[in-house]
Amino acid sequence: MSGYFKEIITGLKSLAIGLQITNKEFFTKPITLQYPHESVKMTPRYRGHIELVKDPQTGTHRCIACGMCEKGCPTGCITVQAEKREGVKGKVLTAYILNFTTCSLCGQCVENCKPEAINFSNEYNLASTRREDYIFNLLQKLHPEGVPEPEIDPELLKKEREKKEAAKKEPAKKAAAKEGGESKAEEKS
Numbered sequence: 001m002s003g004y005f006k007e008i009i010t011g012l013k014s015l016a017i018g019l020q021i022t023n024k025e026f027f028t029k030p031i032t033l034q035y036p037h038e039s040v041k042m043t044p045r046y047r048g049h050i051e052l053v054k055d056p057q058t059g060t061h062r063c064i065a066c067g068m069c070e071k072g073c074p075t076g077c078i079t080v081q082a083e084k085r086e087g088v089k090g091k092v093l094t095a096y097i098l099n100f101t102t103c104s105l106c107g108q109c110v111e112n113c114k115p116e117a118i119n120f121s122n123e124y125n126l127a128s129t130r131r132e133d134y135i136f137n138l139l140q141k142l143h144p145e146g147v148p149e150p151e152i153d154p155e156l157l158k159k160e161r162e163k164k165e166a167a168k169k170e171p172a173k174k175a176a177a178k179e180g181g182e183s184k185a186e187e188k189s
């Protein structure tokens with residue numbers, strides 16, 4: 001009979017402890033989130049896939065298409081595409097492809113980038129069963145609404161056009177000079 005009461009007392013004691021914990025947690029701020037309706041605030045040193053950094057002054061990236069990130073990537077998962085455009089200083093970035101399926105998040109590309117044009121993103125929502133979903137054009141990701149046109153320098157444009165015109169006239173000049181030389185030689189003989 002005494003064992004029976006002992007069990008009841010132990011049960012009540014355990015119930016009281018349980019209720020105490022429940023009450024304490026009820027008034028404590030929850031640490032869980034209503035995912036996917038709420039997103040996690042990542043720590044500053046979290047490494048998501050790399051991304052192009054938006055320059056607050058220009059509103060676009062700082063990439064000069066030097067290719068140092070591409071060269072330094074040990075797994076070859078970066079492809080930088082760029083072209084020369086009339087009146088624009090340097091090369092214009094046309095695509096920045098990251099194959100995240102082979103990225104080891106080593107950080108070599110970020111370290112190699114002198115203009116600090118790339119950094120690790122806070123992206124963690126990347127679940128997919130398709131490989132294609134892990135191949136990103138970081139330029140498109142930065143400007144989903146469309147990539148802004150680069151600024152044209154009128155002075156540079158003028159110089160480039162003059163140079164082109166001069167290059168076009170060069171063969172005609174050479175031919176005229178050659179002809180002149182030949183006719184002089186004929187006159188002498």
Ligand code: SF4
Pocket residue numbers: 050072073074075076077078102103104105106107108109110
């Ligand atoms: S973090 Fe490393 S593996 Fe990933 S893209 Fe950069 S250099 Fe390549």
Ligand code: SF4
Pocket residue numbers: 062063064065066067068069070080112113114115116117118
């Ligand atoms: S991201 Fe940096 S290292 Fe890579 S091409 Fe652009 S400027 Fe060069």
